[in-house]
């Protein structure tokens with residue numbers, strides 16, 4: 214194989230043999246759907262899913278019930294924007310289109326946080342908003358933001374502000390502890406930490422306080438007449454078949 218030097222990990226990270234092998238092993242030897250079968254293979258897939266959810270939760274200081282598998286950061290941001298539609302949302306010029314455009318579509322009003330001379334979010338000039346979007350590391354500048362301080366500054370302006378962290382770039386460079394940050398939502402994409410495309414993580418601090426925005430199989434506990442009784446979180450947010458092959462290698466990428 215030709216040796217290449219690949220410097221585009223911010224766009225997407227190359228895959229290790231361990232990740233490639235985990236995918237192949239799942240497809241060749243372990244494949245079944247999750248949450249729908251009682252045969253041994255299906256139960257093994259359910260166990261793989263829940264083990265991976267725990268690995269992801271430990272990785273960012275969350276508990277497993279707060280971890281929702283998505284298709285990536287863009288998918289997660291669209292979900293969050295729909296959950297929080299109709300509010301005043303603060304964004305910044307650090308935000309990727311994935312973080313900004315869904316809110317621009319669905320917010321009542323958009324406010325733009327000024328940046329200081331270092332091109333960091335200006336802690337002295339955070340706007341009053343219902344929701345604040347914080348890009349923990351911009352894909353353009355690569356500078357880590359002090360998320361904890363930004364959240365504190367936003368809460369000084371509005372103690373009930375809902376904070377949304379885009380960790381797509383930050384996650385591969387720095388440890389994340391969502392409980393230390395105190396953010397309400399956080400998301401990232403698997404492909405930027407060496408897992409596959411098509412899988413991502415959405416952390417929701419209080420999943421019982423929010424309703425799902427996608428509907429389909431796997432989220433329903435019972436339907437009685439016109440009443441839809443949903444499964445508990447995280448299942449209620451995970452309508453449809455999950456990207457199981459990608460998830461099978463996500464824990465490996467994290468490890």
Ligand SMILES: Cc1ncc(COP(=O)(O)O)c(C=O)c1O
Pocket residue numbers: 223224285286287288309311312348350351352379381382402404
């Ligand atoms: C900071 C940031 N946010 C969001 C995204 C979107 O991620 P994805 O395309 O995996 O959904 C990217 C991707 O480049 C990014 O760098």
